[in-house]
Amino acid sequence: MNLLQRYVAAVKRHLPREKREDVGAEIHSSLADSLDALEESNGRPLTDAEIAAVLKRRGHPLQVAAAYNSTRVMISPRNFPLYTRVLATAFVAVAGGMLASTLFGRPGMPALSNVGDALHDLYWIALSLFAWVTLFFFFFDSWMERGNFFRRWDPSRLPPARREDVPASPAAGVADIVLGMLMASFAESGAWLPGRLLHVDAPLGLRIAESWQLLQWPLRLALLALIAAAALNLLQRFWSRSTVLLHLGGHAVAGLILLVVALAPGSLQTSLASAAAPAGQLESLLYTARFLVLLFALRSLYLAASAAPRLGRLAFADERPVAH
Amino acid sequence: MDESTAEHYDKIRLELRRGAISVALLAALREPQYGYSLRKRLVEAGLDVDEGTLYPLLRRLEGQGLLHSEWREMQPRPRRYYHLNANGKKVLAELGRDWKALDMTLNTLLEPQS
Structure with a gap:
């Protein structure tokens, strides 16, 4: 399995089930486009180190997957x-x-x-x-x-x-x-x-x-x-x-x-x-x-x-x- | 600019760009584009948006009902195309007006005081 497939598989593991395949396919497609463009500009096949550099620039699989997940915190910063x-x-x-x-x-x-x-x-x-x-x-x-709560508050009830x-x-x-x-x-x-x-x-x-x-x-x-x-x-x-x-x-x-x-x-x-x-x-x-x-x-x-x-x-x- | 000021500048610049990127994306998607071609188009126009920001933002705008997307079978691989829908066109028109008004306001404020 090549590095790109391993990367996409790692991202998919952290994605919600309902968008796993779709987002995974898009990440694969976009990264493959980037690698193709780089290969074309270099005029030779990319080395593993060059592929790794492109993947590293895209971000750790956890970070990439997190951007697609809804953010929900246990305790909001205001409380x-x-x-x-x-x-x-x-x-x-x-x-x-x-x-x-x-x-x-x-x-x-x-x-x-x-x-x-x-x-x-x-x-x-x-x-x-x-x-x-x-x-x-x-x-x-x-x-x-x-x-x-924050829309219904009444200024007249302030201490x-x-x-x-x-x-x-x-x-x-x-x-x-x-x-x-x-x-x-x-x-x-x-x-x-x-x-x-x-x-x-x-x-x-x-x-x-x-x-x-x-x-x-x-x-x-x-x-x-x-x-x-x-x-x-x-x-x-x-x-x-x-x-x-x-x-x-x-x-x-x-x-x-x-x-x-x-x-x-x-x-x-x-x-x-x-x-x-x-x-x-x-x-x-x-x-x-x-x-x-x-x-x-x-x-x-x-x-x-x-x-x-x-x-x-x-x-x-x-x-x-x-x-x- | 010292290190701390540079850090504050970077934060404000990032906040300034965040909203502008959404408008730029909607404007660029008046023509159907797939991720890589969209990014290239933005870079050519002078806006470098990293992929980690671009793709989740496309999904968010689609989730907000402003974009339509579909997979197209093509060579050498299938690609997901995004396109502004009718709702997105209306929002973009409004945002365009807001942007121009904001631009005029800022230009006025940025002019040196006599």
Whole structure:
């Protein structure tokens, strides 16, 4: 089989079935015409190297075939920035949840006892997350195209212009999601530490005391609010009034509740009676836990306080003319 | 022209040519042509279009209902001939007017300002 036939066969392999023979025949015919013309101008039969040079000029079979195929991308360039932000935000949320469950453990599976399993799970969850987000954007893109999204948009529904847009730091957003999930996991099911910490057999449960359960719902809502604000900031990249409100409210309420939990005696309880543990060790553990909760509380209160001026700026921004 | 400017120039030139090639192709196909003869005709007129661009573009214009094509048995090999159809003639007439208007506009803009 000569070089020309091999080339055309290679191109045909990458062509859609319905135009394979027709396009293949045309490529063969046009290249044969080019080779004939070159042979005539040289006044002698072409060498294999000269034929190869003509084929090389025409392009790699993949490139040549691609020009005949319809171009369809999974994610269009206009949606790609949003796609990567959604993917990153979803991944941070999943990783934060996995980290919380690994650090704090659960009944029968004490903290840090399942790091290998957690990494394995994270790998598969991240892969399926990638697949689902990509699939979602694929259909979202088709919907935008079919529904004439870009023709039907309404300029009057554009968000208000602000004198200054306040950028939201991605690192702060990631920290808020991860730490928020850690605290939510602790508030929900406590921490389960390996029993060997206190030289006992069973894992040691440490959680907010049952008599303090009344605070659970406000704490849950506050943590949900600050996690939602962080996720929205990661997607939008700029603070909006609603995200500042969620962030400020969430951190203020969570900070106050956690401050009370950290300072009030009897707010934390363990699954172990004091008598079952070596003297003083249970108390040291409770003090350490209180100290960590206090750090969370102070961080939240600091963030709430520093967000207040930002809310002021965003609240009045619309009333001032935009400088051009 | 430095390297970066030359690169930008090449990109703009390519964009400028892209639309013009379609018009040139339609104009050249008022007479039936097969791929190689069409390319030769364009080169003679001063427009060098590489084959990787020419053949897929012919297919696209045919898919848009502007060209008619048929295989003709001839020596030394069969060839696919393309020809402007009635729809293509109408589009070419419109494009010709657009081209002349654009040419006048650009000439006005390109004239040195007094």
